[in-house]
Amino acid sequence: MTRQMQWLYGWLLVLPAAALLALFTHYPAIATAWHSFHSTPKGARPAVFVGGDNYRLLVDDPIFWQSLTNNLWYALGTIPASIGLALLMATWVNGRLPGRGFLRLAFFTPTILPMIAVANIWLFFYTPEYGLLEQITKGLGFASHNWLGSKGSALGALMVVAVWKEAGFFMIFYLAALQSMSPNLAEAAAIEGASRWYFFRRVTFPLLMPTTLFVLVNAVINAFRMVDHVVVMTRGGPDNATELLLYYIYEIGFRFWDTAYAAVLTMVLLAILGTVALAQFWFIGRRVHYQ
Amino acid sequence: MSAIAVDNVSKHWTTREGRVHAVDGLSFALEPGTLNVLLGPSGCGKSTTLRLIAGLEQADGGRIHIAGRDVTDLPPAQRNIAMVFQSYALFPHLSVAENIVFGLRVRRVSAADTATRLKRVAELLGLAQLLDRKPGQLSGGQQQRVALGRAIIAEAPVCLMDEPLSNLDAQLRQDMRAEIRSLQRALGITMVYVTHDQVEAMSMADRVILLNAGRIEQNATPVELYETPANTFVARFIGTPPMNLLPLAEGADGAVIDGSSGPAVAPIDCAGLTLGLRPEHITLLHGEGVPAMVAAVEYLGADSLVTCRLGNATLAARVGGSVGLAAGDTAWLSWAGSAQHLFESDGTRRADAERNEAATMFA
Numbered sequence: 060m061t062r063q064m065q066w067l068y069g070w071l072l073v074l075p076a077a078a079l080l081a082l083f084t085h086y087p088a089i090a091t092a093w094h095s096f097h098s099t100p101k102g103a104r105p106a107v108f109v110g111g112d113n114y115r116l117l118v119d120d121p122i123f124w125q126s127l128t129n130n131l132w133y134a135l136g137t138i139p140a141s142i143g144l145a146l147l148m149a150t151w152v153n154g155r156l157p158g159r160g161f162l163r164l165a166f167f168t169p170t171i172l173p174m175i176a177v178a179n180i181w182l183f184f185y186t187p188e189y190g191l192l193e194q195i196t197k198g199l200g201f202a203s204h205n206w207l208g209s210k211g212s213a214l215g216a217l218m219v220v221a222v223w224k225e226a227g228f229f230m231i232f233y234l235a236a237l238q239s240m241s242p243n244l245a246e247a248a249a250i251e252g253a254s255r256w257y258f259f260r261r262v263t264f265p266l267l268m269p270t271t272l273f274v275l276v277n278a279v280i281n282a283f284r285m286v287d288h289v290v291v292m293t294r295g296g297p298d299n300a301t302e303l304l305l306y307y308i309y310e311i312g313f314r315f316w317d318t319a320y321a322a323v324l325t326m327v328l329l330a331i332l333g334t335v336a337l338a339q340f341w342f343i344g345r346r347v348h349y350q
Numbered sequence: 351m352s353a354i355a356v357d358n359v360s361k362h363w364t365t366r367e368g369r370v371h372a373v374d375g376l377s378f379a380l381e382p383g384t385l386n387v388l389l390g391p392s393g394c395g396k397s398t399t400l401r402l403i404a405g406l407e408q409a410d411g412g413r414i415h416i417a418g419r420d421v422t423d424l425p426p427a428q429r430n431i432a433m434v435f436q437s438y439a440l441f442p443h444l445s446v447a448e449n450i451v452f453g454l455r456v457r458r459v460s461a462a463d464t465a466t467r468l469k470r471v472a473e474l475l476g477l478a479q480l481l482d483r484k485p486g487q488l489s490g491g492q493q494q495r496v497a498l499g500r501a502i503i504a505e506a507p508v509c510l511m512d513e514p515l516s517n518l519d520a521q522l523r524q525d526m527r528a529e530i531r532s533l534q535r536a537l538g539i540t541m542v543y544v545t546h547d548q549v550e551a552m553s554m555a556d557r558v559i560l561l562n563a564g565r566i567e568q569n570a571t572p573v574e575l576y577e578t579p580a581n582t583f584v585a586r587f588i589g590t591p592p593m594n595l596l597p598l599a600e601g602a603d604g605a606v607i608d609g610s611s612g613p614a615v616a617p618i619d620c621a622g623l624t625l626g627l628r629p630e631h632i633t634l635l636h637g638e639g640v641p642a643m644v645a646a647v648e649y650l651g652a653d654s655l656v657t658c659r660l661g662n663a664t665l666a667a668r669v670g671g672s673v674g675l676a677a678g679d680t681a682w683l684s685w686a687g688s689a690q691h692l693f694e695s696d697g698t699r700r701a702d703a704e705r706n707e708a709a710t711m712f713a
């Protein structure tokens with residue numbers, strides 16, 4: 060086979076994947092950017108070029124800022140918690156304990172359940188008066204509280220659901236990484252007198268850094284991407300307290316049909332995710348030990 | 351006081367196929383400052399024994415003493431030992447220096463003390479140029495020395511090694527053997543060294559403990575192991591090619607090799623015993639000794655390996671240089687009385703040593 064033939068074969072082989080990627084990822088992204096500089100077409104009125112007008116709208120939109128802040132809090136609250144919990148569960152079920160197969164399955168179950176179902180289960184937990192949480196707190200003598208209905212606790216309640224859902228998923232990655240670590244390392248450290256915590260801090264955790272980076276990227280993306288539970292549980296309320304960026308995009312785009320403004324919001328989301336991913340790979344990637 | 355005393359220690363595992371007695375009532379005592387080899391075929395319980403001494407496994411029964419202290423129920427850290435793992439168990443993300451001083455950091459040894467000890471160990475092992483590298487950037491032999499460095503910097507009086515040289519090539523293995531031995535002597539460490547390589551065992555050890563199926567077959571010096579094997583297992587395990595074991599039967603004027611018509615090789619009361627002869631102790635002298643039919647001749651350079659059929663037995667003889675024999679020829683085998691080993695029908699060495707010597711026609 061000549062070099063040119065090889066070259067042709069190579070391109071032919073990646074063509075299907077490349078075509079799908081272009082069709083469903085690159086084209087929509089570029090189209091979104093294009094739309095964000097045009098007005099929303101309405102009836103007989105076609106879209107016209109408006110320059111940065113849509114973006115100026117963004118700056119003065121209080122709900123956008125609220126949803127952005129909400130999303131940042133949401134990310135800050137769910138990412139470290141779910142990663143920490145995942146690590147904890149993974150180290151626990153990695154040890155030799157009876158029934159660990161069952162535990163692994165139990166921790167992983169939230170991941171395989173559809174988010175809509177999960178959200179409905181939690182909706183029952185949080186229901187005022189007769190929900191599970193309410194029954195427990197009432198039994199303990201606390202005052203009744205509407206978890207999803209009050210501004211102060213609604214976002215927190217959603218964060219708990221997300222952590223519960225995500226931790227099991229991330230645990231699988233940590234567990235896989237832990238399983239590939241030689242037990243001799245722990246034994247060598249034990250002979251030197253290292254405590255379990257010391258060993259974790261000096262050896263296990265650094266060796267898990269590649270996994271942590273991977274999980275972190277996924278967690279950040281998920282924090283901006285997961286809205287199913289918002290749809291089921293709060294619809295952004297009360298008083299925009301659980302308005303997350305993607306849910307706001309959905310509302311603007313498909314409830315108010317302001318596609319131009321939705322495109323602007325989407326560009327913002329893309330910019331955030333792109334920056335975060337780049338930053339993670341650049342800064343943390345340097346400090347990660349790859350074997 | 352012995353450095354390590356293992357007293358009737360057992361360890362079993364329950365697997366799907368049933369109970370595996372990895373270590374079965376093991377007892378031995380090791381002198382301070384000696385190098386002791388645990389030798390035996392694969393799966394005989396060498397690693398398990400070592401891990402029991404280290405405290406990485408819990409014994410089912412029996413006691414273990416280190417330097418007179420009962421350590422049976424103590425965790426590894428309190429046993430005052432160092433260990434080199436077969437896989438080295440180096441921390442891949444730490445530099446060579448950090449790997450070596452890992453234990454000192456755990457024990458919060460002062461920075462100045464750590465630095466001097468690191469310098470000494472690095473020079474001793476020729477690692478001074480490599481201290482900033484990661485284990486992944488080292489050759490197998492260098493990694494091995496780092497593992498060794500981590501073990502000796504602790505200055506523990508007891509060092510345990512589990513097949514530390516098995517991953518190295520022949521040349522490096524030979525160098526490291528000498529290096530470990532001289533280091534052990536220089537520092538006066540009591541060492542327990544696991545291997546299944548008998549050359550390693552014979553060349554390094556002060557004492558060899560030969561294990562089989564979780565039990566001790568013989569606990570002796572390398573010379574004793576070779577010259578007076580306690581039973582047929584030891585006789586076959588030590589030496590290459592292994593010792594010839596020839597059943598004796600009653601013949602016309604004494605015991606003959608079973609299935610042959612003679613001549614007699616031992617007094618008549620030896621019939622029913624097994625005669626052990628090392629291939630290298632057999633000489634070929636025309637017209638002298640026992641005639642046998644040559645089955646094959648292998649020329650090995652310095653010597654030749656002649657395989658013969660004698661009665662019902664096949665035996666090997668190792669003779670210097672090349673021999674002018676071919677398959678089908680007759681070879682005349684003879685040996686000195688001192689080369690003769692006699693084993694009872696249950697495989698143990700015949701108790702009476704003088705009778706062994708006397709019991710030869712060539713005396």
Ligand SMILES: Nc1ncnc2c1ncn2[C@@H]1O[C@H](COP(=O)(O)OP(=O)(O)OP(=O)(O)O)[C@@H](O)[C@H]1O
Nearest residue numbers: 363365370372391392393394395396397398399546
């Ligand atoms: N964790 C375990 N679970 C079950 N059986 C085990 C375990 N570890 C060892 N064994 C069994 O115990 C026996 C002794 O094992 P051990 O590792 O001590 O052998 P060894 O002499 O070191 O062999 P090798 O030379 O192959 O390393 C073997 O039959 C092995 O299958």
Ligand SMILES: [Mg+2]
Nearest residue numbers: 396397398512
């Ligand atoms: Mg072993």
